Amino acid sequence: MAVLKVIEVLSNSDKSWEDATKKAVKHASKSVKNIRSVYIKDQSASVKDGEVSDFRVNLKITFEVD
Structure with missing residues (x-):
């Protein structure tokens, strides 16, 4: 039987939501092992001078606990 844990993470990117997601997983994987899945709970963007800037x-990142 596997025991799974879920953590909530916030991330941002000046390129895209996909890039922000990849950055979050890459950063979390430095300290969290056995990542199984990612659930995008919410997306938003910042606007500056009429352009999307961020x-x-x-x-939510799900990982298996040893």
Whole structure:
């Protein structure tokens, strides 16, 4: 039987929501092992001078506990 844990992570990128998600997983994987999945809970963007300047994601990372 596997025991799974979920953590909530916020990330941002000046490129895209996909890039923000990849950055979050890459950063979390430095200290969290056995990551199984990512659930995008929320997406938002900042606007500056009429242009999107920052993409933000609020995601849940699921990982297996040893």
